[in-house]
Structure formats: C-alpha cells, structure tokens
Amino acid sequence: MHASDVGLTEAEYQRIEALMGRAPNDLELGLFGALWSEHCSYKNSKALLSRLPHEGPHVVSGPGGNAGVVRLSQDLDVAFKVESHNHPSYVEPVQGAATGVGGILRDIIAMGARPIAVADALRFGTDRHSMALLHGVVKGVGLYGNAIGVPTVTGDIGFSDTYRANPLVNVLAVGIRRPEHAMGANTAKPGQVLVLLGQRTGRDGIHGASLLASRDFDEQSHELRPTVQVGDPFLGKLLMEVTLKCVEEGLLAALQDLGAAGLTSASAELSESSGVGAEIHLDRVPLREAGLTPYEIMLSETQERMLLVVSEENLERVLAVAQDFEVLATEIGRTTESGELHLFYEGAECARLRTDWLVDQAPRRSVDEPFWEGLAQAPKTESGEVPKFRSEALLEVAGSLDARSRASVYRQYDYMIQTRTVYGPDRDLAVLDLGEDGGLALAVDGPGRWAAEDGYAGGAGAVLRVLATLAATGAEPLGITDGVNAGNPDKTDSYRAMGALIRGVADAARAAEVPVTGGNVSLHNETDGESIWPTGVIGAAGRHPHPKSPVPQNLGKVGDAILLIHSGSRDWGASVAERVLTGRVSAYPRTDLENAKSRLKAMTEWVRENPPHALRVLGDGGLGMTLVRMWAESGPSFGLQLSLPEKDLQEKTRLFFNEAPLQWVAAIPMDKLAEVTRRLEASGLAILLLGEVTEGGMMVLDGRYQWSYADLMARWRKPYEEVHDEL
Amino acid sequence: MPAFHAVVTVELKESILDPAGEATQGVLKHMGFSVDGVRIGRHIRLTLEAETAEEAGQVAGRMAEELLANPVMETFRVEVLA
Amino acid sequence: MPAFHAVVTVELKESILDPAGEATQGVLKHMGFSVDGVRIGRHIRLTLEAETAEEAGQVAGRMAEELLANPVMETFRVEVLA
Amino acid sequence: MQIGVVTFPGSNCDVDTVKALTDLGVQAVVIDYRNHRLDYLSAAIIPGGFSYGDYLRSGALAARAPVMAALRDAVEEQKLPVLGICNGFQILTEAGLLPGVLRPNRHGEFRCDWQTLRVAAESPYFPGLRVGDRLRMPIAHGEGAYYTPPGSLQALFQAGQAWLQYTDDQGQLHALTNPNGSVANLAGIQQGSVAALMPHPERAMHRYLGSDDGHKLLSAWIDGIRQEVGHARV
C-alpha cells in the first residue's frame, strides 16, 4: 500500500517513518491515514481554532472533548456541539443526514448527557436536484431524530448555487446531565476493560474520514464511494439507554463514541487523552459479514457503536445492563500503561504504535501573528446601485428561497417530544422548559451569503445574530458552538476565506464575552475547483429566566407602537433582498464590536425587567420580512400602519431590507415610547418609531404602499417544489 | 399497444445493513421461529404498455435505474409477467 | 439441517389504494414514462433451516401469517428458492 | 390505583406519559414488554414512540411481544381499561385489540403539528367528554392513516367506536383538515374498554406548551377508571 492510498502525502509518509524508526505496515499506515486526515486531525484549522476564546464563568469543559459543556444551574450541565455530515449527505441524502444526527447524538451521550434537542442547519443549491437533496436530507433528519425520541427544535436553511454540488448538513445536539454524572474520554486508567457496545461491524464507510471528507469532489469520488452507512435509530435508542444507565450507575471509567475513522480514532483518542495505552484483539470484534480484515475492522464507520472503559469489578454489571436491552457488548481488549495502541488478530500482533504519534504528531499548519492580523482586514468590495422601493419587492423577498417559511421542513420533525418545547421551530429560537433547573434557549444561524465577500464580517455577523436572538428573549448566553464549512485549504484563497471567517467569529465572541466551547470544521467543500462560500453555522445556548412565558414574537396588541431598535447601519450588503432584487451579493456590513456587549446587555436587561408586548430579532429579509413573520403569528385580524422617515426611495429600500447586525423589532404600548427610548438610547442603541398595530389584515406603508395578509402569506408559505423563479 | 405487467424487485446490496430485517428477525426468533436472516426489499408491480414483452422489460429497467432503485445502496431485477 | 432461502412477497389487496404507488407513478409520468399502474409491496427474503424445501415453505408461510403480512390489508405468497 | 405504562424496545413517549400521569396525581408504573402478568393494574397505557424502530409495519413487531398476550387476557377477562397513544394505537390494531389498521400518511411524510379534534362518540370510559367537544393536541406520526375495510365504516360509527375525528379549529370536518388521509378523518377509535388515538394528550398538559386539552382527556379517562366502569379493582 502506498501513502496516497490512505490520503497521505509523501512528506507525511517520511515523517511517519522518522517517528517510528521503521516503515509502517499496511494496517499502521491505514491508521495514520485516518488520524492524520483533515477530518480527524484538523491539520489545516487547528491553529486557527485555537485563537477562539474558550474561557467563561459557566464553562465546565471546552473544546477537546466530544462536546462542550456549560453549567445551566447548580444541578444541571448542558453539553452541546455542532457536527457536519456534508459529503455523505450529497452521496446519499437520507442516510447521510440520518447518520449525521445519530453521530452528533452519540457525541453528546459520550459526555454522559441525555440528548434533549437537535437543531439542523442546512444549505442547498437552487436547482431541481438540490430540491431533491433537500427532500432526502429532511427525511433523514426526521428519520433518526423522530425515532430516537429527541426533538428537532430549531434550525436554519439557506440556498445558493454555491452549494449545488456541496450541500451542507450541519447538526447541533444538546444534552443535559447532573454534574456528578460527568463523563469523558480522558479518565481511563491502565488495566481496565475495553467493551465495544452496539452494532456488529461491517464494511460501512471505510475511508469516509480520510478520503471522502478530506478531499474535493471530482470524477474520482465516485469510485471512492465506500459502502453507505445506514443509520439504525432503533438500535441507537437502545445504545443510548444502555450507555446512560451505565453512566448513572457509575459503572464507567471512560466513554467514547465511534465516529469518523471508527475504532481507530475512538481507541487512539481515548488512550491519548487518558494517558494510557490500549491492547485490542480485533478478532473479538463482532462482525456483520465474514472476512473483514483487521484493516477494515479498524477503519469501519459502522454506526451505533460506543467504546466503554470499565473496571474489572463493574464488568459483569455492564454486560448485564447491555443484555437486558438486548444490545451486544463485547470485551475487545484492555487499557495498558504503555501509551501504545497495540493490535492483535488471532493472537498475532498486527500493529504497534504510540498513540501520541497518531493523535498529536500529525503535521499541522501554523498561523503566525501577521497572518492572523491580516485576516481582519476588510476586503475591497463594491456595492452596486440600490433599487428604488416598490411594494412588489416585499412579495418577491417573501417568496424567495432564503426567506420563505420553513414550516414544510420542520413539520416533518417531531419538535415536541420530551415535552419541554415552549418555543419551537416556528419561532426564531427554541426555548425549552427544564422545570426546577430553569430554561434553555437555543439559537442557530449563519447565513452563508454574509461571508461570501467578507468572511470576517460574516463570521462576526453570525455570532452577533444568535446572541441578539437570545437577548430578545432575555436569555443569558453560556457558550457558543461553531460549525465551519469551507473549501480546499490547500488553495490560498479558500484557506484565507476560512481564516477570516474564524477570525470574525473569534473577535465577535471575545467582544461579547461569550466562550466558544466546541465546534466542527468541514473542508474540501469544493467541486471541480469551485469552493462554497465559507459558511459558519453558529449555535448558542443560553439560560432562560422564565421559560414558561418567553416574550411573544407576534405584533403585540392593537394600538401598540412598532419600533425598530438598531445600531446605526443601513448597509444592505449581503441581504436576502440584495440578492433577490439585484442578483448581487456584496460585502456584509462590519460593525464596531466594542459596543456589542453593552448593546446586547441593554436588550437583555430591558426584556427581563420590563418585557415589551412582543420582540423579535431582525432576521433574514430585514425589517420587511421580520414584520411579516411577526404578523404571521398574530394572524389576519391584525394589520400595520407604518411610515418610514426616508423620502428617498433607495434609502427606503435599504432601511426596509438591510440585515445589519444588532437590530430588533418591538411592539410596546404607545405610552411607554419615551421611557423605552430613553432607556435603550442610553446604551447606544437607536430607536425608530415605525408606526402602530392596527386591525384588519392590511399593512400600509407611507400611505402609499400596501400589502394584504393573504398575499404576503401566499408567497411566504409557498412550497419548495416551486423554485422556477430562481433556477 | 398491449399492456404488460412487470415486477421490479429492489433489494439492499448484500453489504448494506438492513435494520428492519434485523429487528424482524429478532422478533421472529422470539416467536419461536428459527431463522438465520431476514432482508426486506421492495416488490414493485408496474402496468405499462409496450409493443413486446422485451420492450416492456427494457422500459421497466430504465424506470428502476432512474427512479425505483437507489444505485448507491440497492440492486434490482426486472421480470415481465406473462 | 440444510438451509433454504424463501421469499415472502407481501402485496396490498387489490381493493386498497396505494398512495406511495400512485405518487411513484406520478413521478414516472413526469419523467416521461408511460405507465398505467404502480403497486408497491414488500419482498422479504428469509434464510431458514428445514428438512425439506416443502417444510421451509410451510414455515415461511406461518411467519407470513403470524407476522410478515397484515390480513386486514395485505395478501402474501411464499416461494422457496432452489 | 396503579396505571401501567407498557413499554417496548424503541418506545420513547413513556417518560412524557409517566410525567403526565404523575401530574394528574396517579401512580404510574412502567411495564416491560417481557411481562406476563398485568392483573394487578387498574388500567394500562401504551405510549407513543417507535417500538422496534417502526420496522416492517409500525406496531407489528411490538404486537407480538409477551406483554400483549397478557394485555389481551386482561381486556377479555377483566375489561382492563387500555389507552393507546400514537404508536400504542398502531400496536393495538396490529394486535387485533382494535379494528382497522394504521397506514403510512397519504402524503408520505412524517407530520408534526397542532391539530383540533372533535369527540364523535361518548364512552363510559371518558365521562365528561361530550360529542362535539373540541380538543387541541399535537400529532407526530408517519403512519397515522386509519383504514378499515369497505363496508365496515358505518358499523364503526353506529357502534360508537368512531371516537375522535380531525377537524378545523372551529370543529368542522372536511378533507383539508385531515392531516394523514385517515378514513372519515378518524383520529381515535374505541372498542369496549380499549381506546386509542394518534394525537398526543401527554404533550398537551399545560397552556405554556400550547394546550392543556390533553389534561382534560386524560383526567376524563382517570375519572372513568375511578368510577370503576365495569371494573372492580381500583
């Protein structure tokens, strides 16, 4: 076997020989191929990610584990993380998405936490095939989440031709645990038993990590297709129950899920982070089909498996718990003192490697200060002419793929199981009631178009957007998770674009004083030399003060004042409307990050102390679409009477459709206007009175433009099959 | 043109996991049957017009290739009924 | 005991609507195929031990009666493969 | 009084159901699918979920579990009140304890949504629920299209077995308010002491979760059990 057969370069091979002092055998080479792959080693992104802020008062454990953990209340930890399953979902959308959900749920379970929510962030092209992919992916997300009984409570969808051959399927999962049930992969001791739990191993997804997810798509990708992994949520559910029962009974010394690169990465990472070695007898691994080689057994990505580390005295009980659930549990080896991964097959040694070679010694790209500094630089971009305001524009934006109602997607997801969902996917964030432990707010966003021209602005904008969403309901952010999706890192432009995105996330998170507790990087989202827009999916978890009564997101009451709360910018760059009305995407506006924290705080405190009748963060499609969404919740008996101060028709367009950071739309009693204005202006926010809430199913602007509820809703609720307008 | 009945049988490739088959096998065993494998595929009966049985088979084959079977995971075969 | 392969084919009764079949037919027509009917059933391949092919068929038949087919809406037939 | 919540591998609404019963002040005990004896229970609920992954046909694999034989005996011999919710409904039809069968939704998709129902028949097991009452509850299923062979529908209505129907918010019955293609918009069926519905009352226990009509339905059932309807051991 040759280095390139496992996705390694000649230089990497040299390094392996130097580390080992000999040539690796084929199995050993395969292990290096898997763990030194982009997907497992983060060789191109680790140095960038290390610049993200990780510390915060609520952080229990940050990046490095299977998921980040923050403390929600004295008695409750929250584990959460985003993962991508982009390439598999393109090859086989239903199973690709389903196994994506299963995979991230097992990451959460590996922290000892019980999953309570899933959120999915999806990006697709705009052609017919993309709509078929959307259909399959949504089916797959539901197939797994619904069946395993974890609600899909929020999510995000975006469309652009840039994702045509590289759709993005990022899934975020959240779990809860009592602090005393904390679990991880870093607590194994020498002399403990390794138990493989779950599905029998087949030839599924071999080389998924090293080849499929770590190179671009091209003609050859077809032949590299491994056996498609099939998700089994039924077994996934049983596996979850066995694992969590063992955790609750205190039977496990350490715990690791089997994800990308299967047993290879699970055993190596567990050993390395615990500072132990492992001796594994591959012939003991139960197989689904006869004749798998040690190589295949080590690299198989068969789903629904966990690796448990159990002390001798707890072994019997662990096996009994597994048997009670009729889940297969097999002793496959032991931890040792050696620091080595030592593999046997039918008694004969077949590989022997130090785990630190595999996990820590992968060659990684470094990032120097000048490069990092340069990433914040604004690119030179032009913004084209802004079209004059006209009433049809809002109908066009409402019916566009990026702004359209997502109901046809999320009604295929069970978002109510576990009976905590107070706000679900029909709102712009999820609010979960956790009883005595309080409430959890969860928001996910990250418009790709915002980073299309200026990755930095897009990354920062996405962070501010989710934090502004939490602020609108008075929730205190505990941490964020970032899903970075980008092109081929070997190309200067793609690498820089990813760097700028991460820098934007880092600066905004630091400015807002919110730690990044985990995340995921998916590179090589590039086909035939065309990279996707760097796309950062940001998820934020927050502590909600009164989850049983979150602030409404409708139009409040008839007679209420409707306000735009903003931060000064009216730049409509990278907005949905700019794309829809002009076909262009220019740079997303940058904002002064120094004031972000105080503005977010002012909003949070206002909402907590003096909740408005209704409040919603300004979303995709700008002020216009945010009003439409609020109106949709109030229904056709409500209406709006508005006027914009701008007489200039281009200014009107910008004001009505821009998506600049840190803006909200509020409904408050008219007589509170002065008080609210005073309060928020004191924190550097600006208030624009837009008009008032009326009765009667019409929205009237400046006395000249008007829209009926029925017309707007007909556009906004159009099904996805109707895409001809954007083909 | 005469009408033909054709059956497209779609099965998972041998190496692909069949969770439904496994669960069904487990229950059959609990019910006391001794069974060593269950694989669940689709049996798709088509009614179509064609000049000859051969042509009907060809058309059904194209339907299978383009829609009825998922080539990433499944194999199929076509049979034209008398 | 020798092992046999048996196939249980489960189909919806003729009188029962098959929405999945109809949807598939709609898509096939959209793709340009002329097709007059699509009915989707299950093709269940069993591996089981028995003394004779005949016994294998009987056992498979009992599995179908007791589990694999629902008599309210489905019919089945059994075939033992050579 | 003890109400059993019968679970199978893959059941996943059992926790919510136990929580709902506990909120109603009832002692709920989880009954494993391997149990052979149910005669000490006052009533049983088969909760929702994906028993055996919904593989083969939803409910089919669970219907063959040992506990179902015990349940059948308890229904036949002691008129044990049984309530099936969602997957529980599917299991009960597959086990032959209720007539008909639940087929894949006509549109082919899983559907999670709020849905208004109308009570179509009264029952001594649900004192307080009157014909025409409206209840708002979530549905969440992929296989909820109720089907019963031609000719049997009328008998179902005449016998008062057609229990709940999907309607619009005003309680009007029409095709547009049928979320899954059920015959006659049927959402729930009852027969003797056994009743079942596709919607999830256990998810509609509080206003802040969207509705408390599930509370209304479940407490009616519990009242019925307390009133010892055809049943001596409460």
Ligand SMILES: Nc1ncnc2c1ncn2[C@@H]1O[C@H](COP(=O)(O)OP(=O)(O)O)[C@@H](O)[C@H]1O
């Ligand atoms: N893939 C998805 N899965 C589940 N829910 C989704 C998904 N995409 C969007 N949603 C829900 O729809 C809501 C509205 O989305 P969107 O139309 O983008 O409006 P907004 O700009 O307010 O986020 C989201 O906040 C989310 O709750």
Ligand SMILES: [Mg+2]
């Ligand atoms: Mg959004």
